[in-house]
Amino acid sequence: MTQQEHRITGATKAGVGHDSAGLRERILVAAIDLLAREGAEALTTRAVAAIAGIQAPTLYRLFSNKSGLMDAVAEHGFLTYLQTKQVRVSGRDPVENLRAGWDLHIDFGLSNPALFALMSGTLRSGVPSPAAAAGVQHLKRQINALALAGRLRISEQRAVDLISAAGRGMVLTLLEMPEDRRDPELSDIAREAVISAIVTELPTAKASGLSEVSITLRALLPEAQLLTPGERVLLMEWLDRFAISPERRERMT
Template identity: 55%
Template structure:
């Protein structure tokens, strides 16, 4: 086999995309976004620049793919609640892991969360949001949420991302890591209650818990479930409490 054929197979083989992502992630980690040029990635991965465009489309798509590649490794550290595990403890652990990932991978974190565009979310960030929503559903089903699932998830996202970017803006030697703990507990105090809401008063929290477990009943038709879910969502919305 001649050298030209070897190069062609190396650029079109099944491992070419993975090799490019690995090399791009290393460039991003050590040199930031400025280091992630298609020329540098092609050189590091041993491919021609057109191969990158063929596999990823453009540089923005490459950045999204690199962010997803790095974040998937982070998501592997997370798992759904195990039987008997307190969902609030799991949420604390998830916050700490999120902040730790952001501080250890500032460039990837910035690609994921640092360029918000309405209606567009990076694939990696979308996976993180889905995971967080699963956490909120567990909390709602246990009767521990005092706000809607969506508002709880948004407060966690705002607090976690804000904490990471605030700490990254500080000189590394001067970072106040306790800030993350204080912010975490402030957010948790806003969205959760220590007593399951069906043991306490509050129609809003009861609606949140019922809506989270509505799919478990067979007593309603699909259209009835959708209608009841809409009513419960209206009760659970801010200002939905009735006297």
């Protein structure tokens, strides 16, 4: 578990006693309920404090400011959602993990539009929440697992950017549709199109493409302990160049 995930799963409560932890939970539940019922404009520290039955200074002592409260609301809401889904994807095929992660992302966005907007930065001048940042780190690990398995046809960062953009766009597109007119297969079609764009049919050990082999080797590079830091950086730069597909290389020249 990363430092960021430790923080999301409880390290934010460091220095807070048991009574304060219970109070913190009560405030977050009140804020999430207010956000779901009345939208982002109603999510003020004064309104949340009133619903939770506390004074504003108590809220500020626990969350510092409104921005801290909003971050905590996003984290708490997303973790609560994950717990209801009982997510267990480790140990499966990395492509199936990616599919499960996509479906989870779409389902969360459609089930919790206000929380999704809060996490993605739509409500905060484009600044994603720490919960969203942790989600990106999880996606990076999924993509790295694909690279290590020899199944990635584009660079890891490009794959992360593509999936992030496509997933967020799909949620926003579906949310703009009247609920009774949403096409349930639209997300599946987009998911498979994205997977087809980034995943090879066979492990690259059986493939001849230089770009795919370079992507796999780059993923393994942290294990190259015989290299000096400078050599590792230089080799990483070379592999990044080799990882560019022939078609993209032609467009760049």
